[in-house]
Amino acid sequence: MNPTLARLLRPILAGTLALTCAVASAAFPDRPVRIIVPFAAGGATDVIARTVAQEMSTKLGQPVIVENRAGANGNIGAGAAARAEADGYTLLMATSSHAINATLYKNLDYSLTKDFTGLSNLASVPLLLVVNPQVSASNASEMSDYVRANGDRVSYASGGTGTAAHLAGAQFNSVSKGSATHVPYKGGAPALNDLIGGQVQFMFANLPEVLSQVQAGRLKPIAVTGKQRHSALPDVPAFSETKFPEMNARSWFGLFVRAGTPPDVVTQLSDAITASVASPAVQSKLKDLGADPVGDGTAAFDPYVKQEVERWRDLVVASGASVE
Secondary structure (H helix, E strand, O other), X not given: OOHHHHHHHHHHHHHHXXXXXXXXXXXXXXXXXXXXXXXXXXXXXXXXXXXHHHHHHHHHOOOEEEEEOOOHHHHHHHHHXXXXXXXXXXXXXXXXXXXXXXXXXXXXXXXXXXXXEEEEEEEEEXXXXXXXXXXXXXXXXXXXXXXXXXXXXXXXXXXXXXXXXXXXXXXXXXXXXXXXXXXXXOOHHHHHHHHHHOOOOEEEEEHHHHHHHHHOOOOEEEEEOOOOOEOOEOOOOEHHHOOOOOOOOEEEEEEEEEOOOOHHHHHHHHHHHHHHHHOHHHHHHHHHOOXXXXXXXXHHHHHHHHHHHHHHHHHHHHHOOOEO
């Protein structure tokens, strides 16, 4: 190269290199972060995601935008998130339904445990066994007797085959040695309508979905899953207080990022989420929904998700549920 030309180009090349390095090392995040919620707007998953996203925007210094991509029991949105770049700018809001789907669906185009890293559990809720007020049972033992005595004349509702409500009902059938009939609906709302109307006798529902109906006396609570009572219904026993302590399933709601995302970005996102969940405003809103705030971070949540996939696998297999 001509020495004079090389001398003239040197500052330009140096400036270009400096600009390239500056762009490459730009602090994360330098643009909006997107959360894919794979369920319709207005549901519990969507509300929890938006509650935390608003606080995350403050912590990260960038807008955190919620995008609803509903369909196929959460699998359409999860598949889209699995195809996103592993750069931390696309998150997935997944739930215990996705841990169930890992076994329930035979041909998923994503893996919750291989394609994603769990960032943090945001909140969890117990399942509440509720019955139509015309059902004579008032506690878990009486409900077990009722199911066993009435056989397949008793039916239980769920929002669909393979949901937590379905599997919890199947588990209760097993532990009570009953044979109640499962009636799947296209969503929790129609299932609750028929339960209130007496077309079905009982249901395991996410507590926030039925809290107002219980408080209004339209449904009778029997017990909450898990080891302790819930503050929203302090007079309702936990299953750990009954002869069926194995009824301990809970629904959880967590944020994930693509596997392969740089570790420092994973840490930054996890820290922002846990700080957001810990904020008084978010704590208050989650508790108002009937949800228990968690905010455990990636070190605790990622291995927990793997355990959940295994635990739900056993219940799915025992139930015989399967979706092609």
